[in-house]
Amino acid sequence: MKKFLLLLTLIPAGLLAACGSDEGAASDVEKKDLVLGGTIPYSDMLEGGVKPYLEELGYTVEVREFNDYVQPNTALGSGSLDANLFQHEVYMTAFAEEHDMDLSGVIRVPTAPMAIYSEKFASLEEIEPGSTVAIPNDPTNTARGLTVLRDNGLLEFDEDVNPLRVTENDVTSNPLDLKIESLEAAQLPRSLSSVDLAAINGNFAISAGLDLTASLAKDNIPENIINQVVVLTENLDDQYVQDIKEAIESDEFKQFIEEEFQGFHQPDWMRD
Known part of the structure; x- marks a missing residue:
């Protein structure tokens, strides 16, 4: 019995905890490295209007620019993006159905008109x-x-x-x-x-x-044609998604839009 107790004292406490249960282990890990993607000019919107705010919250943020309407969603599905900004609700719904993906909108943003x-x-x-x-x-x-x-x-x-x-x-x-x-x-x-x-x-x-x-x-532009931040539905309640939403609702973001994105349609929440 003494030999068994001595053996336990030599096992690292963290290993004992891991052996006991892994319940909640993934949810306890807070994601702090983000990769966001978008087409021009929404990649610029992410770079200048969202990234600085998230960095103030302690995130490391990379913005990737795309030149088509397919790769940002496929990159989201593969896990190489955490969120994207380029598409409206109607396109997102059609793309998700066609490619068997589960996508969700987070918040709408000012959108360049056709x-x-x-x-x-x-x-x-x-x-x-x-x-x-x-x-x-x-x-x-x-x-x-x-x-x-x-x-x-x-x-x-x-x-x-x-x-x-x-x-x-x-x-x-x-x-x-x-x-x-x-x-x-x-x-x-x-x-x-x-x-x-x-x-x-x-x-x-x-x-x-x-x-x-x-x-x-x-x-x-009707509301369902205004572009939005999109994530995988499984990540919709993650803290980083809530922080992206907070960044877009911030006064800093609104000021950036007024200075850099004149002539864009604004979503209802920005006009209220």
């Missing part, structure tokens, strides 16, 4: 019959592109059609006989030299150096 740009026309009134207009080819942004054209009198479609699911087949009136060309969203800014006008997502417009205030028209 807008109509042209190197040929200075106003909507100048658009000539038979002009070619380029729009994004992914379903959600196809609907946004067609809707911004509809809202500015260039197209009409049935009022009963869900504006978030509109396709070219739903167009009922095209008074200028516009020729609609579908392209990958990231290619739209470069298409301006070969088409007459284009409906371009705000992030790709900004990354291409286009001025949001120089567009011919902008879309009106």
Whole structure:
């Protein structure tokens, strides 16, 4: 018995605790190294508006920039990202269903509008019959592109059609006989030299150096089309996710937006 007690005294206390139970071990580890991802300009929003606040809370933060709408979610699923910022609720829901992922939105952020740009026309009134207009080819942004054209009198479609699911087949009136060309969203800014006008997502417009205030028209963004921070649902209640939300709700973040992101649509919570 004495030999057994002596053996116990030689075993490190931490090892004894580990042998006793591992219940709650993972939840006791506080995550302090974060990798956040986004497309331009949301990667800049993370870098300048979120990262400094999180670093004040003791986090080490890396921001990674992406140039498409697929990799930020696949990186989230693989664990190489802890959160991303580039997508709205409608896109997130469709992507999660298609790729069998469980994603959740955390908080919405100011969002660059989709807008109509042209190197040929200075106003909507100048658009000539038979002009070619380029729009994004992914379903959600196809609907946004067609809707911004509809809202500015260039197209009409049935009022009963869900504006978030509109396709070219739903167009009922095209008074200028516009020729609609579908392209990958990231290619739209470069298409301006070969088409007459284009409906371009705000992030790709900004990354291409286009001025949001120089567009011919902008879309009106409903709440479920405003971009949001997204995480894996299993991490939604983790402390780092709550701290990201706190950072975006901070006065520092709001001031950063006012200085650097003029012309962006603000979510309802920022206007209240």
